[in-house]
Amino acid sequence: MNEPRPLWQQLAGLAVLAAAAALSRRQPLASFALTAALGLAATPALFSVSYGPALGVFAVLLGLRAPRSRPAVAAFVAVALVGTARIALVGVDPPPEWLVLTGTLLFGCVFPWLCGRYWRQSRALAEAGWLKAARLEDEQRHAEERARLRERARIAQDMHDSLGHELSLLALRAAALQVSPGLATDHRAAAADLRAAAADATDHLHRIIGVLREDDEPVPLAPAGESVRQLVARAAESGLPVRWEEPSDTTAAEAPEPGGVTAHLLHRVVREALTNAARHAPGAPVVVAVRNHAHGTTVTVTNGPATQEATATRGGSGLLGLRAAVTSVGGDFRAGPHAEGFRVRAYVPAQRSTTSARQPAGSPAGTLTAVTAPFTRARRRVALGLGAAAGAGAVLVGAAFGWYAYTETHSVLTPAAYAKLRPGTPYDEVAPVLPDREAHDPPTDRAPAPPAGAHCRYYRASGELLVSIDHFRLCFDTPGRQGRLISKDVVPGVGRPDPDREESTENGGPTR
Incomplete structure (x- = not known):
């Protein structure tokens, strides 16, 4: 292992190491193979003080720079086979030499290679983490922008529904005032102008809100402050001929939870239907019916033919918005002519309270888990590899020490x-x-x-x-x-005193 070598062998070894260093960046497997061949040429057990450290360094570079692991494993197996063959052919004491070969492969090749693989994976994971963080930051920024636009659309829709409903009731009251008996001519004209102004304001409101509204707006989660029955009563007080129809089935299911998604959708459907009835069919009788089922609620708003002249207005998107809102929660929405009038019917399934809503898949906790899962699995694989190498090394060291103790104690001459x-x-x-x-x-x-x-x-x-x-x-x-x-x-052993020995053997020859 430490025997002196001729000068030409030393120069040849330096030349091979120089070639391996030159190839280590682009061909790390070739540089490791050259160094391993040099070590096997120097000693069958592979380990030598001259080339052992270089072998470990090139093993680290192999793990750091080689993208695939199978060629490296094949190289380790090839080195083990060649070393075993050389020990069997030219080895002096094969068992200890094979243990030295195995230990050198494990601690001088495989373990440094695993360290290089871990270093490579750590760098790749760190780079992927920074890229993922940048991508998540962009997604968060886009999500905030989308949330802002959705909130703006929600506010616009609520303004359209609530203000449009109030303006329609205002026009209805002005129409009632216009046809009231005993009203002076100038006052009747003022009432007509008020009715026209309310209709124009409704039309302008629709055009303005249409700019802010999105087609894929979500269902507003803030419910109205009044129930459907209170909404119908307030519309009747404003002069709209609307009637609340009591359910005939007294064993119907319970009403939806106040303040929930179902109650708000029902309120929104009835409000839009009453607004359309007052705008497009003034004077027509309106009937509102609500039926509670085991798994949802159905609301029906039916109006008859108009008895007064309707003010010309542009077509709106209220019914389209209602259809999108109802279907988005799994419900059913239908609107169309019925007899001589118009009918709006919506079925809204029972919804859980918004406070107990399930955490969305894109929440921060879910996103964090999705990001860290590949890193955790990669670190677990590397840790298992290092642990397996350490365990195999411990077993090998124990076996080597046992063989060492056996050979030393069985070569004693008392x-x-x-x-x-x-x-x-x-x-x-x-x-x-x-x-x-x-x-x-x-x-x-x-x-x-x-x-x-x-x-x-x-x-x-x-x-x-x-x-x-x-x-x-x-x-x-x-x-x-x-x-x-x-x-x-x-x-004598190193550091031990030279014992007295015979000056000559019995045949007269010197002992030294």
């Missing part, structure tokens, strides 16, 4: 057994006291030079873990079971 060994002893007599495994990381750099042609094995002097300990080296003249022990040495 000092007492070592002291009994004598040079010249055949391997078959030495084998029973030897442990199952050799030391997987022998201190060859601290050991003395072995005898020429010897085949040496290293064993640990104790089972202590995570510390530097002494090692025993046993050298045989030939490999296999036909060899003989020709030399034995103690290799």
